Amino acid sequence: MIHIGILGIGFMGTTHFMAIKNLPDAQVGAICTRDEKKLSGDWRQIQGNFGSGGGVQDLTGIRTYREIDEILNDPAIDLIDICLPTAMHYDIVMRALGAGKHVLVEKPIALKLDEADRMVEKAKEVGKQLMVAQVLRFFPEFAFLKQAIEEERYGKFLGLHMKRVISKPLWGSDNWFEKYEETGAAGIDLHVHDSDFVQYLFGLPDQVHSSGRTSPNGYVLYLSTQYGFTGKDFTVTAQCGSISSAKFEHGYDAYFEDGTLWFNSLSGLPVTLYTPDGEKTEPAIDFPEAFEAQLGHAVDALENGTEPTILSGASARNSLMICLKEAESVRTGETVYI
Numbered sequence: 001m002i003h004i005g006i007l008g009i010g011f012m013g014t015t016h017f018m019a020i021k022n023l024p025d026a027q028v029g030a031i032c033t034r035d036e037k038k039l040s041g042d043w044r045q046i047q048g049n050f051g052s053g054g055g056v057q058d059l060t061g062i063r064t065y066r067e068i069d070e071i072l073n074d075p076a077i078d079l080i081d082i083c084l085p086t087a088m089h090y091d092i093v094m095r096a097l098g099a100g101k102h103v104l105v106e107k108p109i110a111l112k113l114d115e116a117d118r119m120v121e122k123a124k125e126v127g128k129q130l131m132v133a134q135v136l137r138f139f140p141e142f143a144f145l146k147q148a149i150e151e152e153r154y155g156k157f158l159g160l161h162m163k164r165v166i167s168k169p170l171w172g173s174d175n176w177f178e179k180y181e182e183t184g185a186a187g188i189d190l191h192v193h194d195s196d197f198v199q200y201l202f203g204l205p206d207q208v209h210s211s212g213r214t215s216p217n218g219y220v221l222y223l224s225t226q227y228g229f230t231g232k233d234f235t236v237t238a239q240c241g242s243i244s245s246a247k248f249e250h251g252y253d254a255y256f257e258d259g260t261l262w263f264n265s266l267s268g269l270p271v272t273l274y275t276p277d278g279e280k281t282e283p284a285i286d287f288p289e290a291f292e293a294q295l296g297h298a299v300d301a302l303e304n305g306t307e308p309t310i311l312s313g314a315s316a317r318n319s320l321m322i323c324l325k326e327a328e329s330v331r332t333g334e335t336v337y338i
Contacts, residue, residue, distance in 0.1 A: 002299045003029035005077040005101075007068065007092065009038045012106055012133075013083035014046050014054040015281055019291035026299040030063040032071040039064045068092065070116075072099040079104060079302060086189065087182035090115040097122045102129040104298050108192040111184050113324060116317040123313060132316030133296050136193045137200050138294045140287035141263045141271050145254055146201055148261060154273070155257030160201075162194045162238040163264070164250040165222075180219035187212070187220025187330070189321050191240040193250075195326065196319035198227055198294065200310075204318060205295050206230045207337045210329040212241070222328045302317040 004020055009031055014083070020028050033039060038046075042244070043054025065071045070134050070223070072080065072095055080096040081103040082089065090110050096103045109132045110116040123130035136142050149157050166186075183189045198205065205227040212223030222241025251264035260274045261283075274280045287293065301308035309315075322338065330338040 001077050002026045002302050004079045004081050005030040005071045006081045007032045008083035009033040019295045022292050030071050032065040034066050046102040093119050096241050098127050104131045108320050120313045130309035130313035134196045135294050136197050137176050137330050138290040140285050143287045144285045154259040158255040159235040161253045164194050164240045165244040166242050166248050167244050168242050185219035186242040187327050192323050194238045195322040208326050210326040212330040223330050225326050
């Protein structure tokens with residue numbers, strides 16, 4: 001049994017808490033927050049860009065801490081699940097690894113590449129796992145896409161366009177999302193999902209060319225990127241930003257010789273296959289709920305002593321690097337090589 005301590009009870013901490021409830025080999029042993037209502041189990045004010053909120057939780061048997069060092073030093077905790085703002089990731093991850101804990105930290109891994117490098121190196125130094133919650137890899141619609149490409153289920157893969165656009169978040173307090181130096185703005189906080197998934201599908205691109213909008217101090221608010229893969233005869237693009245009037249939209253158009261896979265969360269429709277004969281069908285998709293699958297992958301790795309490859313800290317570091325290269329391309333108007 002893996003005992004998990006959740007550090008930060010916001011939208012994502014709540015989501016992880018709910019997912020862990022359904023894992024047979026894990027349980028939440030402790031939580032840490034300075035919010036007295038949350039410590040009592042009243043999570044009704046918690047909301048995000050999907051889901052129904054936190055509700056009221058029974059915390060019987062779960063240790064509640066107000067200070068970070070208390071949960072890091074809890075000897076009964078095996079895995080620290082860090083669901084705190086990105087600007088805090090580096091310091092808390094380094095402290096948790098130094099305390100001898102395995103770590104799962106929310107995406108993006110950090111805001112600066114040198115910090116991500118030190119985090120990955122620290123995990124190797126202390127012999128603990130550093131995992132990063134790049135959950136898009138586990139979303140059934142996206143896991144199905146990866147499978148279809150790898151198996152050439154619809155013939156040769158030709159191209160992919162990904163989309164992730166939201167309105168300016170209303171959740172959070174004190175205009176949190178507009179504190180770009182703490183979030184990285186949409187170009188990192190939001191776009192890292194898709195840049196990570198591109199890497200997950202095809203490996204590191206050789207170059208990126210991006211255009212977009214930036215804040216006065218240079219943070220990317222919206223961008224469109226062409227990913228270049230030398231020697232490959234397919235094309236990959238993505239658009240992302242926080243400029244929509246719709247609350248949340250993500251999806252893809254994936255082109256194969258024998259069909260097109262289409263998915264858009266805003267439509268309310270499942271993944272749809274369009275075939276050259278003019279027919280359309282809904283492929284059967286049999287993957288577990290994303291957050292349960294993600295947490296389950298982490299728990300299985302710790303239980304069995306295997307590498308949590310889908311949650312690799314080194315891979316998440318590279319996903320951050322891609323986003324930073326894209327931001328450079330937006331600012332300069334030039335193709336940037338990786």
